Amino acid sequence: MMPDQELDTPAPPEIGEAQLALLERLCNACAVSGDEGEVRKIVLEEVRPHAGQVTVDALGNVLVSKTGQGEMIPRKSTAGQARLRVMLAAHMDEVGFMLTDDEGEGIFRFDTVGGLDAAQLVGKPVYIGKEHVPGVIGARPIHLTTRDELTQKITLESLRIDVGPGNGGKAHIGDRATFATQFARLGPSLLAKALDDRFGVASLITLVQQPPPNIDLLAAFTVQEEVGLRGARVAAYSFDPQVAFALDCTPANDLPPWETDEGRIENTRYNTRLGAGPAIYLADSSTLSDPRLARHLVQTAEALGIPYQLRQPGGGGTDAGAIHKQRLGIPSISLSVPGRYLHTAAGIARLDDWKNTFALIYHALSRLSPDLFALER
Amino acid sequence: MKALIQKLVETDGPSGYETNLRSLVRSQVEPLADQVWVDNLGNLFARKGKAEANGLKIMLAAHMDEIGLMVTHIDQAGFARFMPLGGVRAQNCPGGRVHFLNGARGVIGVEKLDDPGKGPAIDQLFIDLGASSREDCPVKVGDVAAFERPFIDMGSRLVSKAMDDRIGVAVLIETLRGLKSSPHEIDFVFSVQEEVGIRGATTAAFGLDPDLGLAVDVTSNGDTPKGTKMDVHLGKGPAIKVRDAGMISDPRVVAWMIKTARQAEIPYQLEVLEMGGTDARAIQLTHAGVPAGCLSIPCRYVHSPSEMVDFNDVQHAVRLLIALLSQPVGLE
Numbered sequence: 063m064m065p066d067q068e069l070d071t072p073a074p075p076e077i078g079e080a081q082l083a084l085l086e087r088l089c090n091a092c093a094v095s096g097d098e099g100e101v102r103k104i105v106l107e108e109v110r111p112h113a114g115q116v117t118v119d120a121l122g123n124v125l126v127s128k129t130g131q132g133e134m135i136p137r138k139s140t141a142g143q144a145r146l147r148v149m150l151a152a153h154m155d156e157v158g159f160m161l162t163d164d165e166g167e168g169i170f171r172f173d174t175v176g177g178l179d180a181a182q183l184v185g186k187p188v189y190i191g192k193e194h195v196p197g198v199i200g201a202r203p204i205h206l207t208t209r210d211e212l213t214q215k216i217t218l219e220s221l222r223i224d225v226g227p228g229n230g231g232k233a234h235i236g237d238r239a240t241f242a243t244q245f246a247r248l249g250p251s252l253l254a255k256a257l258d259d260r261f262g263v264a265s266l267i268t269l270v271q272q273p274p275p276n277i278d279l280l281a282a283f284t285v286q287e288e289v290g291l292r293g294a295r296v297a298a299y300s301f302d303p304q305v306a307f308a309l310d311c312t313p314a315n316d317l318p319p320w321e322t323d324e325g326r327i328e329n330t331r332y333n334t335r336l337g338a339g340p341a342i343y344l345a346d347s348s349t350l351s352d353p354r355l356a357r358h359l360v361q362t363a364e365a366l367g368i369p370y371q372l373r374q375p376g377g378g379g380t381d382a383g384a385i386h387k388q389r390l391g392i393p394s395i396s397l398s399v400p401g402r403y404l405h406t407a408a409g410i411a412r413l414d415d416w417k418n419t420f421a422l423i424y425h426a427l428s429r430l431s432p433d434l435f436a437l438e439r
Numbered sequence: 440m441k442a443l444i445q446k447l448v449e450t451d452g453p454s455g456y457e458t459n460l461r462s463l464v465r466s467q468v469e470p471l472a473d474q475v476w477v478d479n480l481g482n483l484f485a486r487k488g489k490a491e492a493n494g495l496k497i498m499l500a501a502h503m504d505e506i507g508l509m510v511t512h513i514d515q516a517g518f519a520r521f522m523p524l525g526g527v528r529a530q531n532c533p534g535g536r537v538h539f540l541n542g543a544r545g546v547i548g549v550e551k552l553d554d555p556g557k558g559p560a561i562d563q564l565f566i567d568l569g570a571s572s573r574e575d576c577p578v579k580v581g582d583v584a585a586f587e588r589p590f591i592d593m594g595s596r597l598v599s600k601a602m603d604d605r606i607g608v609a610v611l612i613e614t615l616r617g618l619k620s621s622p623h624e625i626d627f628v629f630s631v632q633e634e635v636g637i638r639g640a641t642t643a644a645f646g647l648d649p650d651l652g653l654a655v656d657v658t659s660n661g662d663t664p665k666g667t668k669m670d671v672h673l674g675k676g677p678a679i680k681v682r683d684a685g686m687i688s689d690p691r692v693v694a695w696m697i698k699t700a701r702q703a704e705i706p707y708q709l710e711v712l713e714m715g716g717t718d719a720r721a722i723q724l725t726h727a728g729v730p731a732g733c734l735s736i737p738c739r740y741v742h743s744p745s746e747m748v749d750f751n752d753v754q755h756a757v758r759l760l761i762a763l764l765s766q767p768v769g770l771e
Binding site: 156344345372393435438 | 454455456458477478479480481482510512513514520522524535562580581632635638639641642643645646719742
């Protein structure tokens with residue numbers, strides 16, 4: 063059910079140079095699951111001057127409550143007299159590595175943290191620990207590799223992180239490591255590690271700084287999403303919101319179709335496409351999105367002429383998966399910026415997709431009213 | 440009761456999209472319950488009775504949802520690809536028919552398999568909706584369907600694509616109808632999204648925080664040719680769950696159920712299921728923990744379009760539940 067009349071919603075803040083600079087800082091920061099301090103520090107700096115209440119919970123989530131300031135929207139139903147308590151979640155953590163065994167001479171065995179494919183790690187420069195000690199995931203050069211070895215799948219057991227003997231003293235078992243990729247702008251695109259989910263973090267910081275006035279904004283900058291939606295679970299328990307949105311970044315597997323003996327093969331598993339706008343979730347492994355919220359996002363995008371796409375229903379999960387099952391159940395949905403090559407050393411995304419994602423979430427929040435939930439799911 | 444079962448299985452309710460089924464169940468329970476409501480995820484609650492001094496707050500759960508599918512892509516020739524909602528088995532799909540919530544119908548086809556002996560994977564399947572192009576396909580990405588197969592009444596055996604868990608829903612409705620007096624406050628919960636991970640019961644149990652919980656769901660069996668080794672048989676009575684992969688039933692609850700069945704001379708079996716899980720798991724683990732168990736209806740060919748139960752087992756399940764709920768609960 064949509065509001066009786068078009069709400070007079072404020073214009074959203076612009077995603078401009080300041081937000082890009084913020085995204086760059088966030089992407090270059092290292093915050094592997096369980097060790098999110100570096101991103102948390104940036105978040106706290108950015109939100110403290112703007113937020114009513116800021117806490118860091120026991121797991122390390124940053125929880126920001128910002129009470130709505132605008133006038134209450136007059137509604138027919140009594141439920142409509144109150145501002146909605148709306149949770150927005152973006153995860154601070156990224157996938158990476160943990161050193162597990164010191165083999166001497168600056169050579170370390172390591173394990174992956176979050177979803178990473180061993181075959182995509184070979185030869186990548188990394189930073190280790192809070193001091194960003196540089197290292198590399200070593201690879202044997204091709205002229206010393208046998209033909210048999212080239213056809214075998216690369217296993218994690220065969221890989222090492224090499225920081226060199228001089229740096230050995232600064233890297234320790236238990237330290238996290240992540241890709242050393244530096245943020246770059248490529249024309250209309252952005253290249254960085256950890257776009258998943260620094261896009262969400264940057265968007266959410268911007269929302270805290272300039273929130274839509276009609277809602278009580280409950281912002282959760284969550285930890286440990288990549289290892290099983292752990293932070294969001296306790297954050298949702300704390301906030302006990304009436305509705306929740308997860309802001310994330312989802313893969314675009316949209317490379318052009320390829321030719322085979324049987325002709326052109328249509329790509330049926332693109333997940334999302336770059337340049338097609340924010341990706342609205344209907345279903346993934348963790349959540350069947352609340353259909354009322356899916357309709358609300360689609361109708362908002364169409365009413366305002368914001369491009370959007372439906373993320374292909376399929377696998378994967380977001381913080382919404384943990385949030386919607388908390389307490390009495392919380393109507394939830396996810397909205398993502400599409401990005402290519404996520405969970406590898408470097409992702410690529412379009413600036414316009416981010417701008418449109420931010421515009422869509424801002425307008426959707428501005429138009430959010432308790433009437434949406436007058437109809438049962 | 441057979442008419443009710445038929446109505447329930449002929450109403451589609453894939454996980455997350457239980458609206459039509461909820462309307463039907465609500466129309467059944469509203470005249471029988473003291474209070475009826477729906478929560479944020481779509482669980483339907485029907486409350487009956489007040490807890491007396493020797494009574495408890497009891498949660499009963501049967502899930503409304505069934506396995507189904509959601510469209511992920513429409514190709515240029517108008518074929519739809521899909522993802523399963525819940526534990527859809529790819530080998531049960533080819534040649535099957537599906538019914539979309541928007542009314543469209545389709546049949547499931549399969550790509551040419553490199554190794555026909557291996558059976559297909561879900562991503563080798565597609566739905567043919569009779570379209571010839573993406574433009575004239577009557578469904579779009581995100582549309583949801585249930586499997587389609589007529590109900591069969593074989594006399595004592597009943598067959599449908601959605602016995603899991605409409606038979607549990609029917610048992611709860613008939614229990615609510617048949618229960619004349621009880622010292623307990625009983626919440627009959629018709630839950631959502633069980634097939635995708637016991638999601639509805641999780642929030643329902645949190646909301647109720649009951650003293651005791653029972654799920655009513657189907658269980659597997661071991662009485663078909665070269666079947667799984669399992670000592671559960673169709674027609675030998677409802678099964679009292681001892682354990683499954685998701686829960687070890689509270690032994691006191693199991694003992695109470697056995698004792699009550701014996702006293703009331705209702706046939707029963709004991710169920711040890713090596714896989715699976717039910718809403719009872721969510722009840723058991725909510726808040727500070729809840730004594731929980733499960734009454735199972737033996738069912739053949741679970742998660743196929745032809746799930747079969749024995750009607751006598753179903754009726755005995757209703758009798759046993761009424762016997763359990765009519766008296767104070769003694770957990771020893």
